[in-house]
Amino acid sequence: MQFEGQAIRVQKIDSGLYELIFDLQTEPVNKFNQLTLSELKDAVTQLSAVKDIKGVLFSSAKDSFIVGADITEFSSLFDRGEAGLVEKLLENHAIFNAVEDLPCPTVVAINGLALGGGFELCLAADYRVMGEKAKVGLPEVKLGINPGWGGIVRLPRLIGIDNAHEWICTGVEKRAAAALKDGAVDAVVAQEQVREAGLDLLRQCAEGKFDYQARRTEKQSPVKLNQIEQMMAFETAKGMIGAKAGPHYPAPLQAVKTIQKSCGMNRDQAILAEIKGVAKLASGPVVKALVGLFMKDQYVKKVSKGHVAKAAQVNQAAVLGAGIMGGGVAYQSASKGVPILMKDINEAAIQLGLDEANKLLAGQLKRGRTDAAKMAATINRIRPTLSYGDFGNVDLVVEAVVENPKVKQMVLAEAETHLADDAVLASNTSTISINALAKSLKRPENFCGMHFFNPVHKMPLVEVIRGEKTSDETIARTVSYATAMGKTPIVVNDCPGFLVNRVLFPYFGGFSGLLQDGADFRNVDKVMERFGWPMGPAYLLDVVGIDTAHHADQVMAAGFPERMSHEGESVIDRMYSLERFGQKNGKGFYRYELDRKGKLAKRADDEVDALLESCVGAACEFTDQTIIERMMIPLCIETVRCLEEGIVASPAEADMAMIYGIGFPPFRGGVFHYLDEMGLAAFCEMTAKYEALGPLYQPTEKMQQMAANATKYFN
Template sequence: MQFEGKAIQVREIDNGLYELCFDLSNEPVNKFNQLTLGELKDALTQLSAVENIKGVLFSSAKESFIVGADITEFSSLFEQGEAGLIAKLLETHEIFNAVEDLPCPTVVAINGLALGGGFELCLSTDYRVMGEKAKVGLPEVKLGINPGWGGIVRLPRIIGIDNANEWICAGAEKRADAALKDGAVDAVVAQDRVREAAIDLLRQCAEGKFDYAARRVEKQSPVKLNQIEQMMAFETAKGMIGAKAGPHYPAPLQAVKTIQKSCGMDRDRAIQAEVEGVAKLASGPVVKALVGLFMKDQYVKKVSRGYEAKAEKVTQAAVLGAGIMGGGVAYQSASKGVPILMKDINEAAIQLGLDEANKLLGGQLKRGRIDAAKMAQTINRIRPTLSYGDFNTVDLVVEAVVENPKVKGMVLAETEQHIASDAVLASNTSTISITELARSLKRPENFCGMHFFNPVHMMPLVEVIRGEKTSEATIARTVAYATAMGKTPIVVNDCPGFLVNRVLFPYFGGFNGLLQDGADFRQVDKVMEGFGWPMGPAYLLDVVGIDTAHHADQVMAAGFPERMAHEGESVIDRMYSLERYGQKNSKGFYRYELDRKGKPAKLADDDVDQLLQGAVGSARSFEDQEIIERMMIPLCIETVRCLEEQIVASPAEADMALIYGIGFPPFRGGVFHYLDEMGLAAFCEMAAKYAELGPLYQPTETMQQMAASGATYLNAQSNKHAN
C-alpha cells in the first residue's frame, strides 16, 4: 500500500509495518491545516483496511514533528459560534480517535517540536519515542483557549492529574528529560536515532513483547481516583492556578475544571466535555485578542525575515560602555553565540559589565538551565578591552554610554575611525535623535538606533531606529543582529522618544493630571493594575528611574510642546528635586528593601504624601472608570499619531511594540485592537468628556473621520498588515 499526498506519505517499511510520514509541501514546518487533516483521515482509512497490519510508525521528514494547528485557518472557526466550533472539533477528534483505534500498535518518532495538535496526535499513539533535543507541549492557554483535540482527555490519563494540570495550565514547552520524567514519552534517544529506535519499539510491539492494548484501555477509561483524591487534586490546583492566572485569563482555570469534569468519564464523553470547554472560551473576547496577537507576532517576524534575507550576518559585535546596560547587551549577545567586545575607559566599569554577565549566567546555572561548561563558553565570548585594538574586525557596534548627546556624539565619532568602512554603528539611546547624532559622523548611512529595554535579558523588544540618512543595509543588519540575540526588533522612524517612549509619556501626562486634580497615586496604581498593566504608573516610574523619566520628560516636552509641555511643577519634577529616584536609590513613590532573593520589594512610604504637597491637588475621590479613561486616552491617541506620521509602519507592529516594550495588557490585544473593539465613535465620544484637559485628549482628524464612517484600523489594513 502506498499513499502519496501533499502533506502525508505512507509506505510499508517492513513486512506488515507501515510508516505514515508528515511532510507538508512548500512549508518549512509541518502543521495541521485542512489539507493535512484531510489527508490524515484518508490515510488512516486505508491503513485500517490493510489485512494483517502489524504496526504503524508516525514520523516527520522535517526538523520539527508538527508545530500545531495552522492558526491562520483555524482562527476563523472561533467566529462560527459554539455549536459550529463543537461540530468542527468533533470532526478532528474522529481522526485522532482513528489513530488510537488502529488495529495494530502505534509508535510516534518525535524528532523535533511537537506542540498543540502535534503533541495531541502523539498522545493518540500507543508509544512515544523522543529525540534528546526535541520539545513537546500544549501551549493553547497562551491563545486563551484549552487543548481541543484530546489533550485535556489523554494527558491526565498518561501522566497523572497533577502533572497534567501543570503542563496544560502553564502552556510551556517541555524538554525531553522532563517529558520522560513525567511519563509523557516512553524513551529519549540521541537525535539521530529517533526513527531507528521508534521502529525497533514498533517491531517489539508487533512481536507481542509490550501490551499496547492495555495502554489503550487505560487511556480510554475514567481516571482511577476516589472523591477525596479528586478533591485534593483539583481544589488546591484551582486556587493556585486561578490566583496565578488572574481574572483576565480564564483559560488555565477552565482547563482544570474541564479535566475535573472529564476525568471520571470514558473517552467519548470526556471528549464531549473537552470540546464544550473550548467552545465556551472561544466565544469570549480574550481569545480574539490573544489569537490576534499571535497573528501580529507572526507578521512582525515575517517583516524581520524580509530584512534578514538582505543582511550580512553579524559574526563579531562590540558594545561601548560596560555598565549594567552594556553588560546586559554583552551577555545577551554571547549567550546567543555571537562573540562581543566590551569596551570602556576604565577597569572598574569593565568589571561592572563582567559582573552583570556573570550574575545572569550564575542565575541560569543555579536554575539548571546551563551547565558549567556552557557558562564558561558564554563568558569566553565576551572580550573586555580598554582600547579599540580589535574593532577593525567588528561587524556592528552598540554604543551604550551615558544618555548625553555630546558624550554620545564624541564617542560615536571616535569609534567610527576604528571600524571597517561597512561596519554598522548603533546607538542604544531612548530619547536622543538619531538624525542629530549622525551629524558627527562621516558615514551617517551606516548609523541607526538600537534601543534595548532594561533589563536587557528579560525585555523582548528592540526598537531599530532609522535616521534621515540611515541606509536599508544598516537597518537590515541591525534587525538581523537583534533577531540573532533572541529579541523582537521593530523598525521605527526617528522622532523624540521614537515609538515606545513617545507613547508612554502622554500616559504619564494623564497620571500627572490626575494627581494635580487630587487623585491618590496608590489608587491610580491599583486601578491600572486591575485594568491589566503589570504595574501602575507610579510603580513603573520607580522602576524606570525618576531621573531617567525626568530627562525623557524634558525631551518629550521640547519635541511636542503643544501636547507634552506642562506648566508648573509635575510630580516627576518634585520627585527628581527630592532625589527620590525610585528603585535605584530605594526611594520614590514607594520605598524598597531587598527581599530574600535579593530583589527590591515595594513597600509603602508614609512620608510621600507630605513630600508631594504643592505638586498635587487637594485630595478627592475618583471613580475607577474615570482613572482608566484619563490614563488610556492620551496613550491611545499618541499611538495613532505615530501610525499616521509613519513613525511605525503598521498597527500590528505598534501593538506588539507596546506589549513587548511596556507591558500593554496582552488580553486587550494591543492599542489598535482595543480601539477597534471599543469602536472609534465610542472612543471619540469618551475623549470629548475630557476636552478641557487639553490637546492630549483630542483625537486626530483622521480618527474622527474614521469614527464617522465606522472604519477600523486592523480591518482597514488587513490586505497589507496582520490582523
C-alpha cells in the same frame, strides 16, 4: 497499501508494518491545516481496511514533527459561533479517535517539535519514542484556549492529574528528559536513532512483547481516583492556578475544571466535555486578543526575516560603555553566540560590566539553565578592552554610554575613525534624536539607533531607529544582529522618544494630571493594575527611574510642546528635585528594601503625601472608569499619531511594541486591537468628556473620519 498526498504519504516497511510520514510540501514545517487533516483522515481510513496490518509508525520527513494547528485557518472557526466550532472539533476528534482505534499497535517517532495538535496526535498513539533534542507540549493556554483535540482527555490518563495540570495550565514546552520522567513518552534516544528506535518498538509490539491493548484501554477509561483523591487534586489546583493566572486569563482555570469534569468519564464522554470547555473559551474576547497577538508576532518575525535575508552576518560585535546596560548587551550577545568587545575608558567600569554578565550567568547556572562549560564559553566571548585596537574587525558597534547628546556625539565620532568603512554604528538611546547624533559622523548612512530596554536580558523588544540618512543595509544588519541576540526588533523612524517612549509619556501625563486634580497615586496604581498593567504608573516610574523619566519628559516636552509641555511643577519634577529616584536609590513614590531572597520589595512610604503636597490638588475621589479613561486616552491617541506620521509602519508592529516594550495588557490585544474592540466612534465620544484637559485628549482628524465610517485598523 500506498498513499501519496501533499502532506502525508504511507509506505510499507515490512510484512504488515506501515509508516505514515508527515511531509507538508507547501510549508517548511508540518502543521495541521485542513489539507493535512483531510489526508490524515483518508490515510487512516485506508490503513484501517488493510487486512494483514500489524503496526503503524508515525514519523516526519522534516526536522520538526508537527508544530501544531495552522492558527491562520483555525482562528477563523471562532467566527462560526459555538455550535459551528463544536461541529468542527467533533470532526477532528473523529480523525484522532480513528488513529487511536487502528486495529494494530501504533508508535510515534517524535524527532522534533510536537506541540498543540501535533502532540495531541502523539497522545492518540499507543507509544511514543522521542529524540533527545525534541520538545513536546500543549501551549494552547497561551492563546487563551484549552487543548481541543484530545489533550485534556488523554494526557491526565497518561501522566496523572497533578502533572497534567502543570503541563496544560502553564503551556510550557517540555524537553525529552522531563517528558520521559512524567511518563508522557516511553523512550528517549539519540536524535539520529528516533525512527529506528520507534520501528524497533513497533516490531516488538507486533510480536506481542508489549500489551498495547492494555495501554489503550487505560487511556480510554475513567481516571482511577476516588472522591477524596479527586477533591485533593482539583480543589488545591483551582486555588493555586486561579491565583497565578489572575482574573483576565480564564483558560488555565477552565482546563482544571474540564479535567475534573471529564476524568470520571470514558473517552467519548470526556471528549464532549473537552469540546464544550474549548467552545466556551473561544467565544470570549481574550482568545481573539491573544490569537491576534500571535498573528501579529508572526507578522513582525516575517518583516524581520525580510531584513535578515538582505543583511551581512554580524560575526564580531562591540559595545562602548561597560556599565549595567553595556554589560547586559555584552551578556546577551555572548550568550547567543556572537563574540563582543566591551570597551570603556577605565578598569572599574570594565569590571562593572563583567560583574553584570557574571551575575546573569550565575543566575542561569543556579536555575539549571546552563552548565559550567557553557558559562565559561559565554564569558570567553566577552573581551574587555580599554582601547580601539581590534575595532577594525568589528561588524557592528553598540554605543551605550551616558544619555547625554554631547558625550554620545563625541564617543560616536571617535569610534567611527577606528571602524571599517562598512561597519555599522548604533546608539543605544531612549530619547536622543538619531538625526542630531548623525551630524557628528562622516558616514551617517552606517548609523542608526538600537534602543534596548532595561533589563536587557529580560525585555524582548529592541527599537531599531532609522535616521534620515540611514541606509537599508544598516537597518538590515542591525535587525539581523538584534534577531541573533534573541530579541524582537521593530524598525521605527526618528522622532523625540521614537515609538515606545513617545507613547509612554502621554500616559505619564495623564497620571500627573490626575494627581494635580486630587487623585491618590496609590489608588491610580491599583486601578491600572486591575485593568491589566503589570504595574501602575507610579510604580513604573520608580522602576524606570525618576531621573531618567525627568530627562525624557523634558525631551518630549521640547519635541511636542503643544501636547506634552506643562506649566508648573509636576509630580515627576517634584520627585526629581527631592532626589527620590525610585528603585535605584531606594525611594520614590514608594520605598524599596531587600527581602529575604535579596530582591527589591516595594513598601508604602508615609512621607510621600506631604512631599507632594505642593504639586497635587485637594483630595478627590475618582471612579475606576474615569481613572482608566484619563490614563488610556492619551496613550491610545499618541500611538495612532505615530502610525499616521509613519513613525511605525503598521498597527501590528505598534501593538507588539506596546506589549513587549511597556507591558500593555496582552489580553487586551494591543492599542489598535483595544480601539477596534471599543470602536472608534465610542472612543471619540469618550474623549469628548475630557476636551478641557487639552490636546492630549483630542483624537486626530483621521480617527474621527474612521469613526464616522465605522472603519477598523484590523480586518
